[in-house]
Amino acid sequence: MSDKFYYDHLRNIDNTLDNNDRLRAFVQIYSSAKINGQHYVHFDGKENLIQIYTPSHKLHYYSSCFLLKQKYTDTPINTVSRQAQQLRRFLDFLEFWNIDLLQVDTFTVVVSFVSYLRLLKSLRATPNRAIEWSLLKQLPLHERAKHFGKVSSIGLNLEGIMVKDRFEDFSYNTISGFVETACNYLVFLKKETHELADIDLTSIPVKQRAITTTISGTTGRKTKVMVTNVHAILSEASFSLPNASSDLIQPLSEEVMTEEDVNNFMSLIPSEDIQTRLLFYILKSFGIRRAEARNLLFVSKNLPKDFYLWDINKAQEWVKNEMECDLSYDNTLKAWVCAVVKREVSNFQSQNKTVRPRLIPNYFSQQELTNLLLEHIKERQLVMEETRQEHDYLFYSTSNNSKGEAITGGTIYARYRSVISGSEKVDFYLRFSPHSFRHFFATHLIRIKRKLIYDVSRWLGHRDEKTTRTIYLHYLPGLDNLPSDNKVGDMAATFKNGGKE
Structure with a gap:
């Protein structure tokens, strides 16, 4: 990245109480900052491997190991491919803010990542043109992000009723998936690497989820596992489900x-x-x-x-x-x-x-x-x-x-x-x-x-x-x-x- 931004600046913006003020501050930075490309995904058809490369065309080792682990735990290749696209966005975010994962509040990081995703275009490069991401000189924000606070988002729906349009290109469920993959990657870094074993993840909210395995499906008892509470993270970022209301x-x-x-x-x-x-x-x-x-x-x-x-x-x-x-x-x-x-x-x-x-x-x-x-x-x-x-x-x-x-x-x-x-x-x-x-x-x-x-x-x-x-x-x-x-x-x-x- 050519413009240097750091975690302290990110934290100060994220601490802003008003959601609109926070987004406006991020828009101002993201729309004017110059970058030296973004990470991109490479698919190796011969080996059936999916890898992530840095803007300077170097293999991003840890993220590629994360994807490799998904493959060898029988995760479908299409799911691994989707996770790769989600993860490269998180890597872009970490690089933009020069984040050292050993020196930050990881909860602040993932909450700010939500705001980042809300401002991005949902465009996705085709596999044979993925390298074009490495040539970008500016973050690909959607038009409503660039004009946030200047143009009304109120309009008529198909039934002729005045409604407020969603601000984001990405849907609530899509952003949930991005955040879940980012948090899973952080867990992977803590458990599977020596260099980043001291990442503090205690501030990231978790919840218990009951899942059905081969054994539990036979016995009728579900296995309980701890997973990231993505809903709590999105709520902390003041990002709610569409049409959420007291009704x-x-x-x-x-x-x-x-x-x-x-x-x-x-x-x-x-x-x-x-x-x-x-x-x-x-x-x-x-x-x-x-x-x-x-x-x-x-x-x-x-x-x-x-x-x-x-x-x-x-x-x-x-x-x-x-x-x-x-x-x-x-x-x-x-x-x-x-x-x-x-x-x-x-x-x-x-x-x-x-x-x-x-x-x-x-x-x-x-x-x-x-x-x-x-x-x-x-x-x-x-x-x-x-x-x-x-x-x-x-x-x-x-x-x-x-x-x-x-x-x-x-x-x-x-x-x-x-x-x-x-x-x-x-x-x-x-x-x-x-x-x-x-x-x-x-x-x-x-x-x-x-x-x-x-x-x-x-x-x-x-x-x-x-x-x-x-x-x-x-x-x-x-x-x-x-x-x-x-x-x-x-x-x-x-x-x-x-x-x-």
């Missing part, structure tokens, strides 16, 4: 953690890892989204310089009464509340879905949250001094190469997987993700705390009560006599009235 919202069908499951998960977190304990305590207690959790602010300039040396009682009083943070203690409610707002600032990796500001009361242990928050603030103060970082985000990175910086989009996934890794219940908790704590919050408040669906909907940040009612249809109170919590029974009403009885 298509379906009742929650996935398994929901019980309070015992959540408590068992919390017990797996090492007692000395205060930040992770606080992070997941907040997720379960307030039901906020990952993007909302990593955007929580703490005004550090008001923190006393010797706070970490304070007596615990004095420190607790400061945290409850003087601390400026999105988490605050309401003395009328005698409870912690969490303020969630949409901030139009550069921030981590995905568009925050927060529509209206909301305050969420804590219905779990107030003292436990006080203790966790107090210890976290003390640790945060020491880390900020050590690393000389300056920002007001509540949560910070503990990784060696980014210690003290605000956490990124993959951090919460990585910490979840780190907590369950090696535990006896790893298979059970692999069914869930950090988002599962949001479902726990909603179902627990509806079924156990017996909170009004209207209140739960507001606390979740849904656009309307209908959305909440549809998703949690199976969890709405019925004729069954489930336990309720009388001790906090009137907290919602008091809170709704601004603290007035």
Whole structure:
């Protein structure tokens, strides 16, 4: 590539909160940058091999080994050919941004790859002309990408109804395939190469999938394997299924953690890892989204310089009464509340879905949250001094190469997987993700705390009560006599009235 762009620049753009602003920034770079060709696919008919070559006509060794492995695991040649075309796009992307896979957040990389694909033409060179890719001097963007934000995408469909056209040349399913192949390639590099064995893939979301094998087909039992959660990656890139709308919202069908499951998960977190304990305590207690959790602010300039040396009682009083943070203690409610707002600032990796500001009361242990928050603030103060970082985000990175910086989009996934890794219940908790704590919050408040669906909907940040009612249809109170919590029974009403009885 003749123009030099690097991961730090990519990360800064990808951190932009607004999806349109992010795409506009990418369009500006991709449309003006000069390149020295792209990777291309070569098919060797004699050996029946598919290989990928660099723009300078050198064999790209690792990607060709990846394709060779697919062939020798009985993957149909047409599938291998499709994977080759998908993979060369990922290699182009890595080269454009000069990405060193050992020095980056791989989740940021694959999420940004989605935006890259949305802007490209879907043209494909025929096999005998594939080398023409190596001669390109500019990225092949489609016309709507070049004019993004300047021309309306609203038009009439065949029935004469005004609709919004899809922005991309590639379909949602096609881009899903690109991302899946890219992630499989990263796994291959980590497992099969010595040079790249230290790639950190813990931030890439995964899910459990049941597959049928020859043996399982005979026994009737399906084999469960871990695969990349491509849908989560595309969602993080603010790329949704066509015609996605509230009308298509379906009742929650996935398994929901019980309070015992959540408590068992919390017990797996090492007692000395205060930040992770606080992070997941907040997720379960307030039901906020990952993007909302990593955007929580703490005004550090008001923190006393010797706070970490304070007596615990004095420190607790400061945290409850003087601390400026999105988490605050309401003395009328005698409870912690969490303020969630949409901030139009550069921030981590995905568009925050927060529509209206909301305050969420804590219905779990107030003292436990006080203790966790107090210890976290003390640790945060020491880390900020050590690393000389300056920002007001509540949560910070503990990784060696980014210690003290605000956490990124993959951090919460990585910490979840780190907590369950090696535990006896790893298979059970692999069914869930950090988002599962949001479902726990909603179902627990509806079924156990017996909170009004209207209140739960507001606390979740849904656009309307209908959305909440549809998703949690199976969890709405019925004729069954489930336990309720009388001790906090009137907290919602008091809170709704601004603290007035």
